[in-house]
Amino acid sequence: MESDRFRRRKQEQGRRADFLRVLLVLLAVLVVVLLVVVALVLYRDQAARKKQDAKQTAGQDQDVRQAAGREQDAGQQDAEQAAGQELDARGGKAGEPEQAEGKYETVIDEEDASAERVPIDAAEQSEDGDASGSGTAVQQVNIRKFQPGDVLSEEDLAGQPEKFFKAYRIGRKGGVFARINGRSYRDNPNIALSDLRYLRMLHYNFDHEIQVGEMVCNKAIAKDVLAIFRELFEEEYEVQSMYLIDNYWTGDGDSTDTASIDVNNTSCFCYREVTGGSKLSNHAYGRAIDINPQQNPYIWQKNGQWHWTHRNADPFIDRSGSDPHMVKEGDVCFNIFAQHGFSWGGNWSNPIDYQHFEKKG
Numbered sequence: 001m002e003s004d005r006f007r008r009r010k011q012e013q014g015r016r017a018d019f020l021r022v023l024l025v026l027l028a029v030l031v032v033v034l035l036v037v038v039a040l041v042l043y044r045d046q047a048a049r050k051k052q053d054a055k056q057t058a059g060q061d062q063d064v065r066q067a068a069g070r071e072q073d074a075g076q077q078d079a080e081q082a083a084g085q086e087l088d089a090r091g092g093k094a095g096e097p098e099q100a101e102g103k104y105e106t107v108i109d110e111e112d113a114s115a116e117r118v119p120i121d122a123a124e125q126s127e128d129g130d131a132s133g134s135g136t137a138v139q140q141v142n143i144r145k146f147q148p149g150d151v152l153s154e155e156d157l158a159g160q161p162e163k164f165f166k167a168y169r170i171g172r173k174g175g176v177f178a179r180i181n182g183r184s185y186r187d188n189p190n191i192a193l194s195d196l197r198y199l200r201m202l203h204y205n206f207d208h209e210i211q212v213g214e215m216v217c218n219k220a221i222a223k224d225v226l227a228i229f230r231e232l233f234e235e236e237y238e239v240q241s242m243y244l245i246d247n248y249w250t251g252d253g254d255s256t257d258t259a260s261i262d263v264n265n266t267s268c269f270c271y272r273e274v275t276g277g278s279k280l281s282n283h284a285y286g287r288a289i290d291i292n293p294q295q296n297p298y299i300w301q302k303n304g305q306w307h308w309t310h311r312n313a314d315p316f317i318d319r320s321g322s323d324p325h326m327v328k329e330g331d332v333c334f335n336i337f338a339q340h341g342f343s344w345g346g347n348w349s350n351p352i353d354y355q356h357f358e359k360k361g
């Protein structure tokens with residue numbers, strides 16, 4: 001009996017030892033698997049960061065409404081420097097004069113699917129890595145919480161209106177594309193989506209309030225357009241309305257243009273092929289801007305008579321009036337556009353297009 005009990009105990013101890021051994025092996029396997037997983041995750045993370053660094057833009061969804069997260073002021077950097085740095089980092093283009101002088105441009109690449117949604121100024125900050133580290137309390141401007149048409153208070157502006165002048169790429173997954181596709185934009189052989197930029201800007205409205213505006217234009221003139229409207233803003237020049245023409249979409253380009261003019265809307269890009277194969281307007285290339293069209297109508301002469309289509313322009317056909325929104329050669333609006341290389345439709349002879357400024361390629 002004694003030896004039986006002893007043997008059983010021995011067997012039991014043996015089984016326990018076997019069990020422990022199996023358990024240890026399993027644990028070891030588990031640890032190895034965990035290590036491999038962690039290594040893989042770290043590797044992927046690093047690769048993604050490298051890729052992002054290379055692009056140096058934190059791309060994100062174009063629809064600012066959907067964008068979450070706050071942005072911080074770069075603090076010790078001024079806007080010019082920040083924009084310059086960002087341009088520097090974008091494909092080493094800083095050496096090219098037109099890029100280097102990019103005073104007001106900030107381009108966010110939203111077509112880079114690998115990029116995270118990062119606030120605009122955070123993307124700029126990532127250059128020096130420690131933009132918020134000064135420890136000083138910096139007034140924060142969160143432009144993402146504002147929509148086109150919003151009227152801003154002094155508090156909203158926080159003394160930094162330059163923060164509100166931004167250019168964005170238009171990605172196919174974004175909210176802007178959803179607004180313009182099939183309306184002012186459609187895929188075509190003449191202008192690509194990647195040739196266009198979506199701009200957010202500020203303007204004084206006709207009540208002299210500061211309002212958020214938006215515009216789509218050709219990327220080749222985006223920097224000019226930001227600078228022009230920034231300068232107009234500094235001059236407190238009034239623009240009644242500045243929304244994408246798609247807000248007035250009626251089903252076709254021509255009647256939409258009419259609807260936009262009816263509400264005195266300032267706009268730029270609208271792709272429409274002229275029937276009969278005539279050449280495209282510069283609006284189709286995003287290279288022409290119509291400003292305050294009610295006070296600055298399109299008129300043409302036929303049989304010695306001047307014609308125009310919009311009755312709301314009746315008081316503004318006589319250009320000797322004193323309305324400050326009538327563009328005249330040599331006035332502040334004309335001069336700012338001219339300084340950036342735009343020509344004015346008000347200098348044409350027939351038709352005359354007082355609202356129209358363009359810069360050809």
Ligand SMILES: [Zn+2]
Nearest residue numbers: 288289290356
């Ligand atoms: Zn025009």
